[in-house]
Amino acid sequence: MADLLTMKNASFPIPKYDEWEQEAEKSLKGKPLEKLVTTTYEQLQIKPIYIRSDIETTPEQYPGFPSYVRGTEPDGYMKKPWAVSQAISAKSPKEWNEIATYDIARGQTEIHLILDELGFSITSLEDVETMFSGISLSDYSIRLDAGACSLSVLALFIAYFHKQQLPLDSLRGTIGMDPLSALAIKGELPTSLSTLYDVMADVTRWAKEQLPLIKTIIVHGEPYHHGGANAVQELAFSFATAVEYINECLKRGLTVDEVAERMSFSFAIGADFFMEIAKLRAARAMWSNIIQAFGGSERAQKMSLHARTSYFTKTVYDPYVNMLRASAEAFAAIVGGANSLHVSPFDEAIRPADEFSRRIARNTQLILLEEAHIGKVIDPAGGSYYVETLTVQVAEEAWKLFQQIEAKGGMTKVLEEGFVQAEVEKVAKLREQNVKMRKEKIVGTNFYANLAEPPVQQRSASEQSLDEVHGNEVNVTFSGTSWMQTAVSFAQRRATAQDINAALATAGPSIAIQPIRQWRLAEPFEQLRKAAEHHSEKSGKRPTVHLINLGAIPNHKARADFITGFFEAGGFAVVKNDGYMSNEEAVKGALAAGGTHYIVCGTDESYINTVPALASELKKANPQLKLYVAGKQAPDIENTFVQAGIDGFIHIGSNCYETLVAFMKEMGVALDGQKG
Incomplete structure (x- = not known):
């Protein structure tokens, strides 16, 4: 018995850093310890080991408290899990309804549409009625990414709610616009940026009164990520965009809280597991700091953060490996504290998703939630010497680049000058070179290629153009500043999205820049x-x-x-x-x-x-x-x-x-x- 008690009270000696260093140098057989230090695409030096002294100068953080590095809620996902927000596309409104109904019954918790990737155009009130037939928008949050301008699609939704006699305050989620993201990807906009900012401010003001649970502005980091940018660049460009949106809305009579609380951020999650966790944690800290500088409230400092697994990392060949890539990326997004998540189907780079690829993508999240119990641990990365150090480093470097953009005149200015494009392309070229040299390994593509594997068959996706839609023509004209009220009025009179967008296009000259190349690593x-x-x-x-x-x-x-x-x-x-x-x-x-x-x-x-x-x-x-x-x-x-x-x-x-x-x-x- 005494021996058992002795054994219970025994403990292993706590190793000292010097002892580890000696053993590491023995293993390196005379090579310096610096050989174990690696450099990331962010030009950060990653040490082989981190210890308590690495975070001694980092302020102690708690979940749910400013600067929200460890999450915006004290109990993490315990009371409210992240939203399973799979983007749904189809060939028609009817097919979309069938897919959405099927997927919602099998674990999807947020209705997610990306207009530019939808597969058809939402052009009329009838389209909205067909899409949401039998689906209660009052029971699910919605995430609708409208691209450069949300006015026409939001007007159709409001007309639909009026017709169904549904209370507007029951609609929750995001129906947002992001003109600078659209500009970065396409190189042009459908109307002048000034007009789009007028619409953004008016929609946000109108939603404050009519749609209290809807966010109206989205800031995307994806155009930079999918162009090859590093994590520091994604954050800096995203926050420079957000600050421009705040300033433009302030000029138009809104307060910082009214704008910040209606803003949602969206980031792609790549293959560098710990870097992506640090990126999301750093993002919350930076946003809190920015809103604080504007004089915003603590509530406005809480970031709404959507994530999607990366398109940039997915492959056409050996595509089933994409399931593993997406799983690791989804894991990083949740550990990083995303509020909602889209896991890309494994065949995303090849064809429109089918029932099988959608199910695997959706179940990847559900396994993390229901079987891996990730939501049962509040901020699992908290206290990690490595992650905490990396979070601080990413935030500091992103802040420097953000300040550099502000000094140059803001995000639109640096896009027009080509600064953003050049900075992204520098990193993209380095990534491309490392792939070509096989320093960066892509399993199934530049390493372990399987030439005998039969390819995944492509399926055609018919896309309905706005120009192919003919309805009752309504002469839409905007006068004054009541963009939203006017658009809703015309939508109720059966105006199409085409009519509303055509009226917007006449509001002023557009802007044109060199677009950021969107590509995949493979x-x-x-x-x-x-x-x-x-x-x-x-x-x-x-x-x-x-x-x-x-x-x-x-x-x-x-x-x-x-x-x-x-x-x-x-x-x-x-x-x-x-x-x-x-x-x-x-x-x-x-x-x-x-x-x-x-x-x-x-x-x-x-x-x-x-x-x-x-x-x-x-x-x-x-x-x-x-x-x-x-x-x-x-x-x-x-x-x-x-x-x-x-x-x-x-x-x-x-x-x-x-x-x-x-x-x-x-x-x-x-x-x-x-x-x-």
Whole structure:
């Protein structure tokens, strides 16, 4: 018994940082500890270990208290879980109704529409009636992303509520506009920015009286994220946008609280798990600080934060891996404290979602909520030395960039000057280069490509253009400043969204800028895969490389596997063998294969005596043959090999994408998918 008590009272000694440092240096075998420090795309230095002293200067924070780093509610998700807010698209209002009814019955808790991605146009009161037939908008919050201007669609909704004799104060959620986001993506706006700010202020003022539970302004970080921006840039550009909206509304007679409390933020969540958690936590702190500076109340300082898993990180090839990517991103969004979340369907980059992909996306959230019990822990990242330090670093750097934008004249000014586009493109180019070099790994695309996997079939999505809609023409004209009341009045008289938007378009000259390129990280290699597939369809075979493996399997396997993965990332067929035991056998086997491009794989030791003779014999037999060596060699050895006829060397430091492009051009593969 005494032994048991002794055991119970025993504890492990608390390790000291110096002791860890000594053990780490032993493992590094003489290399400096700085080798373990990494640099993020935000240019932040990430240490291998964080300790209590790292957060000694960070003020103690509590959930539900300013600056809301740890969340806007003291009990986190305990009383109110995040909203399962899956965006729904369809081919028609009727189909949308069927999908929404089905998904709501299976766990979706917020009705979510993105007009630019809806698949059809909401143009009339009849469309709204069809869409929400049998769906009680009083029972669910709504999130409607209207793009540059919400006036026409909001007017149709109000007309619908009047017709159904529903109380407007029962409508809750967000029906918001974000003109600068639309400008950043499209490069132009449907009417003047001044007019859109007039509408924004009037809609917000009208909603304060008529729609007390509806937010009317959305600030998106997605245009920057999906352009390749880092977390610091996303936050800085988003808050510069928000501050411009506040200032423009203040000029038009609103108070800071009236604007801030009707503003919702939306961020995409990428692959850097801890960075994305820190981004959302830093966002709440920055917003609190901004509203405080405007003299806003504590309530106005509480950020409404929607998140969506990233489109930027999703792939066309091996698309089922997207389920895993989305799961990790959703986890980060919830740990970061999002109020609502959209998980992108795994086939988002390929086709419109079907019932299966919607269900998997929706259930990803439900598993986190119901089975992983993430909502049972208030701010699970709180107190982590790493996350708390990273949150402070992200907020500080984002604040510096935000101040730089303000000093330049604000968000519209820096978009017009191209500053934002240039800053985003710098990071985008670095990301693209790292993908091409395979420093940034995309499983199933530039690493571990599976050429045998059948592709996910595409489905066509018919889109109804506004120009194709014909109803009773109503002559809509706006006079004075009562934009919202006028739009509602005309909607009740059967005006279409087209009529209202056409009237808005005449209100003043628009603005035009260079749009931010919206792309996905996997696109460079996806283009190569498609080119290889087109080549196969036309010629009967994929572009092909042959391996000349030297010696027994253990001697060549590592490099043969590396070369196989390297070329399969571009859709190449790789012809292998079990290893040649002599030069004569290697020459005979290579010539019998009848290929055009060969890579020698073996050990550095086997190369010394074998490669020069092998290259000489093969080039003598076929001068057009291309011959490469797997692995980087010393400069003098490389020079000897080149003189013998070797055309190049492929190794971990090679630019995979550029190498594959060069091979394809030599093989006559059309990189645009057309006949070369």
